[in-house]
Amino acid sequence: MVNSNIESYLNLLPHKPGIYIFRDQTGKVIYVGKASNLYNRVRSYFKQIHNTSDKTAQLVNNIDKIEYVVTESEIAALLLESQQIKKYRPFFNILLKDDKSFPYIKVDVKNDWPTISITRRRYNDGAKYIGRIPSAWSARQTYEYIRKIFPLRSCNKVLDGKASRPCLKFHIKRCQGPCIGAISTDDYQLLVKRTVALLEGKEDQVIRDLKIEMEGASARLEFEKAAQIRNQLQAIKAVIESNKIPLNIRGEQDVIGIARDQDLACIRIFSVKDSRLMHDEHFIVERASGETDENLLESFIKQYYLSAEHIPGQIWLHTPIDESQLIKQWLSGIRGGQVTIRVPHKGAGLRLVQMVIENAKQQLDIYQSRKASRPESLKVLTNLKEILKLEQVPHRIEAYDISNIQGTSAVGSMVVFENGVSKPSYYRRFKIRQVDHTDDYAMMSEVMRRRFGKHDADDKKWSVLPGLVLIDGGKGHLKAALTAMKAVGAGNVPVISIAKENEDIFQPGIPHPAPLDKSSEELHLLQRIRDESHRFAVTYHRQLRSKKGKESALDSISGVGPARKKALIRKFGSVSNLRTAAVEDLTEVKGITPSLARRILEELG
Incomplete structure (x- = not known):
């Protein structure tokens, strides 16, 4: 039932487009949304609350005050919504976390003799800021590449062309020497123009102009100048070739893909032009478990393109979005030309989307590994010790899984995580030798005997015992593993299992699952380790099947x-x-x- 305070706000809502703002009891903005009809949309939150997601129910329970702003159209509401989300960063909105501050290449075009530099901050100073570049290393590489082709000055001297001698950069051909009058203002401005064009991805235009200039220099018998321009062309073409993707894609498009793992999502975007990767970024979304891919994509597009320097004519996604038409109108208005949003279903377009998704998965793995190595990971492991009543913090966790099809090509996997970070160099795989029929328990028993039967060996890779063993399976798998471990003298090593159906954690001798909250960091860590052991087992199983299929x-x-x-x-x-x-x-x-x-x-x- 809606309380009287909220009801008073609901009664004032108009049947018009606009945005709505929810605040909690402290006055803090907790959610910003948009609507084509404010009256209907806001009231929908308070109808049948028990049928909504946990996240929406939690949001509604925290609403104390409702504000709204009427706009002239739904597109205006979409723009205002994006601006307000960026301003307030409300807890219940989908927020992008880029995990870094982006460097930019700055060309100080307002100066008579513009400089080029790397910066992490943008100012409203009339300069050209080209970016956002994904890393400091990439920015430095781009900076050096540009200065090698078009050597603009990097110093802050006041120039009058009357300096007695140039600096070292002039002698190593990293500056054209405007300080000594070695280049005219017009020629220097031409360098600046080409530098900016190259940084903005207009290589075709720069190459065309340079070819014309080279041919003119050659015709005038200025062979040294022609050779210099030829070297510039070769350098540009080499970089273009290195950025090509192995697909025949014409035109200009942004390709967006999502990878997910529990409560985290990684959104990756490739900016592609004529089969060349022009730009690559990724963003992390936390608290994403209650959101669909469609919601994540819509929120990303609104937030990303609100401040984007360039909007392409095409945006490719891996799944359709509900507000496609509205977003296309908004982006087309900003671009000053048509923007299409499509989902490729075959050919090079589909393969490119799949490539972006695969890169998003890799980036998510990197983020999780970095996160696991932070101090809060030790807290998660310490909590796990308390919840499972272990004697020591499980700094090393080993996980095991079995993969087979009706007993054929059966394999077992062992993966190792230390302090929450995967250690692939310690991974091991086992080809099942003693079981020739479908019996996962017997196969698990064989793997555990073979692994822990070597724990007293001199070989360090086997002698180091884990603080916790994690079995992929239910109570039967757990019993088989524990029995085998006891048989080889490793019964003192703590062992648990995780059952896929309800993600329950079982311990030996305890009939009920461990009291782990389904949204807890502790369970997420165990799930991530289990998933890695499953992936490793399935990969090896497929390799064996493929090899067997080729046998004669x-x-x-x-x-x-x-x-x-x-x-x-x-x-x-x-x-x-x-x-x-x-x-x-x-x-x-x-x-x-x-x-x-x-x-x-x-x-x-």
Whole structure:
């Protein structure tokens, strides 16, 4: 039931487009939204609250005051919503976390003799700021690349062209020497123009102008100048080639993909122009578990393009969004030209979207590893010790999983995490040898005996015992693992299992799951480790299946090595044709004797 205070606000809402702002009891803004009809949209939050998501229910329970701003259109509401989210950064809105401050390349174009530099802050000073560049290393590489091709000055001297001698950068061809009058103002401004064009991705224009200039210099027999321009062209083309992606993509588009893991999401964006990767950024979204991909994409597009320096004609996504038409109108208005939003379903477009998603997954892994190495990870592990009633903090956790299809190509995996960070150099994989039928418990038992049977060996990779063993499975898997560990003298190592169905954590001798909250950092850590062990096991299983699929009936015949096998298949085409051949036919193949030919036909049946 809606309290009287909230009801008084709801009764004042107009049937018009605009934005609404929710505040809590302290007056803090906790959510900003937009609506085509404020009256209907805001009231919808307070109808059937029990049917809403946990996040929405929590939001509604914290609302103490409602404010609204009427706008002339829904597009104006969308723009104002994005601005207010950026201003207040409300807790219940989807907020982008870029995990860094971006460097920019600054070209001080208002100066008579513009300088080029790297900066992390933008000022309203009339200069050109080209970025946002993903890392300081990339910014430095770009800076050096530009200055090598178009050597603008980097000093802050007041120039009059009458200096007695130039600095070292003039002699190493990293400056054109305006301080000594070695270059005219017009020629220097041409360098500035080309520098800015190159930084803005207009390489085709720069290359075209340089070719014309080179041909003119050559015609005037100014071969040294022509050679200098040729070197500039080669340097530009080399960088263009290094940024190409292995897909035939024409035009200019931003491609956006999402990777998710529990409560985190990583949104990655590739800016592509004619198969060249012009720009690459990523953003982390926390508290993302209650949001759909569609909501994440819509919120990202609104926040990202609100301050973007350039908007392409096409935006490619991996899933449709509800407000596609409205966002296209908004972006088209900012761009001054049509913007389309599409979801590629085949061809190079689909592969490019998949590439972006895969890169988002890698970036999310990097973020999680960095986060795990921070001091708060120790707190998570300490909490895990208390919850599971362990004797020591589990700094090293080993996780195990089994992968097979009806008992064939069965494998086990072991992954290791130390202080919440994966240690791939300690990963191990096991090909199941003693179980030839479908029995996950027996397979798990074999893996644990083989791993912990070596714990008293001198080899460090086996002798280091974990503070906690995590089994992917339920109570049956846990019992099998514990029994095997006790049999080889490792029964004192703590072991738990995690069941996929309800993500319950089981401990030996305790009938009920461990009291871990489903949204807790402790459970998320265990899930991440379990998922890594599953990934590692499945990858190895697929490798074995693929290898087995390529095996031939000839492989098991003594005397038939790779060379003879290849020669036989080349002559007969297949093993089926070989079975129907005569001994005389086989002996025509180099290295096949009559006795070997008879043995081959006998074993092939």
